Amino acid sequence: MEIKRPGVAGTMESSDIIVRIEPKETEGIELTLESAVMQQYGKQIEKVIRETLEELGVTKAYVNAVDKGALDCTVAARTLAAAYRSAESTEYVWSEVKVK
Amino acid sequence: MLFVPGNNPGMIRDAHIYGSDSIMFDLEDSVAITEKDAARFLVYKALTKLHYGSKELVVRINDLSSGLGVADLEAIVRARPDVIRLPKTDSAKDVVECEREIERIEREAGIPVGSTGMMAAIESANGVLNAREIAFASKRLIGIALGAEDYVTDLKTTRSPEGIELMFARGMIVNAAKAAGIMALDTVYSDVNNEEGFIAEATMIRKMGFDGKSVINPRQIAPLHAVFTPSEKDLAKAHAIMDAIAEANARGSGVASLKGKMIDKPVVARAQYLLEMAERAKTMTVEDI
Numbered sequence: 001m002e003i004k005r006p007g008v009a010g011t012m013e014s015s016d017i018i019v020r021i022e023p024k025e026t027e028g029i030e031l032t033l034e035s036a037v038m039q040q041y042g043k044q045i046e047k048v049i050r051e052t053l054e055e056l057g058v059t060k061a062y063v064n065a066v067d068k069g070a071l072d073c074t075v076a077a078r079t080l081a082a083a084y085r086s087a088e089s090t091e092y093v094w095s096e097v098k099v100k
Numbered sequence: 101m102l103f104v105p106g107n108n109p110g111m112i113r114d115a116h117i118y119g120s121d122s123i124m125f126d127l128e129d130s131v132a133i134t135e136k137d138a139a140r141f142l143v144y145k146a147l148t149k150l151h152y153g154s155k156e157l158v159v160r161i162n163d164l165s166s167g168l169g170v171a172d173l174e175a176i177v178r179a180r181p182d183v184i185r186l187p188k189t190d191s192a193k194d195v196v197e198c199e200r201e202i203e204r205i206e207r208e209a210g211i212p213v214g215s216t217g218m219m220a221a222i223e224s225a226n227g228v229l230n231a232r233e234i235a236f237a238s239k240r241l242i243g244i245a246l247g248a249e250d251y252v253t254d255l256k257t258t259r260s261p262e263g264i265e266l267m268f269a270r271g272m273i274v275n276a277a278k279a280a281g282i283m284a285l286d287t288v289y290s291d292v293n294n295e296e297g298f299i300a301e302a303t304m305i306r307k308m309g310f311d312g313k314s315v316i317n318p319r320q321i322a323p324l325h326a327v328f329t330p331s332e333k334d335l336a337k338a339h340a341i342m343d344a345i346a347e348a349n350a351r352g353s354g355v356a357s358l359k360g361k362m363i364d365k366p367v368v369a370r371a372q373y374l375l376e377m378a379e380r381a382k383t384m385t386v387e388d389i
Binding site for chain 2: 009010013014015016070071072073074076077078080081084085090092094096097098100
């Protein structure tokens with residue numbers, strides 16, 4: 001997935017996270033993260049963002065995230081929304097099917 | 101059924117703690133048009149990653165004519181809620197079209213065909229007049245619901261505390277649902293600060309035959325359960341009826357009576373239903389603890 005323009009998703013409300021993704025010329029994901037729970041969960045939040053982008057095939061992007069105590073699933077959801085918006089794509093892939 | 105806005109991570113996270121029987125994640129009216137994609141991702145991820153115990157999980161999608169409904173289904177069917185709620189259902193055709201899309205996605209995703217339930221919300225004068233054909237439109241339907249805000253707008257009136265403007269719609273919907281053997285679910289009561297009005301409305305719709313009611317605030321759950329949970333007096337009577345029937349059967353008699361009154365088939369059916377309701381209420385209470 002190619003990041004074409006700045007895209008943002010999420011809010012500053014408690015339990016949410018704002019993820020901003022911007023185009024980058026060179027390979028690699030450059031990520032900056034602010035979180036009130038940086039010490040405890042900073043690495044986990046970064047891991048979820050990087051894994052989500054990897055699944056989408058995003059290899060070049062600047063990512064800025066401001067976390068307000070989001071769960072992993074919220075971090076993933078906001079990253080997905082920001083990435084698709086940045087890629088100007090609505091060709092969503094829903095690869096995961098819940099096992100009941 | 102507790103309504104939860106689909107783009108609010110905090111409410112989605114906490115939705116199961118308030119003791120509602122079911123949770124309805126909303127992708128429709130509570131989500132701004134610019135945030136439809138974000139809400140869809142959020143509800144999809146929440147349903148695939150979080151555990152809500154044995155709560156019945158419902159997702160209200162956008163209607164198919166909005167251009168968003170099929171995109172919602174592509175995500176949500178794979179996240180496997182118990183029920184998909186179709187808004188603004190005007191005819192059986194709306195239900196059939198939605199079912200066709202659900203079935204296609206179930207096949208594509210390897211989900212057992214027919215395992216996704218449906219609920220149709222009726223929110224227009226036309227929809228109310230077509231309530232019967234809507235209720236019979238699909239085997240997936242577990243219930244039909246009244247959506248009052250759009251309905252009263254269609255009638256060019258407003259909602260009143262007494263709900264006189266909803267009498268016909270409620271009557272049509274509850275009758276159509278019962279004829280089809282599915283549930284009838286009442287609309288939300290928007291004035292969350294008026295508990296007295298809420299209880300009066302809940303008492304009325306239970307008496308009319310509705311099986312449940314949507315709530316928009318967790319504060320409304322306990323009073324609603326209090327209205328729908330059978331009283332000790334009613335339970336004692338139901339047990340007495342069942343005992344009298346058992347005794348009559350043991351005697352080989354087809355006729356039973358209680359305190360001089362004959363117990364016929366509908367009386368037994370009502371007693372059985374009441375005992376089932378009490379059992380379900382007990383199960384819910386234990387789970388909530």
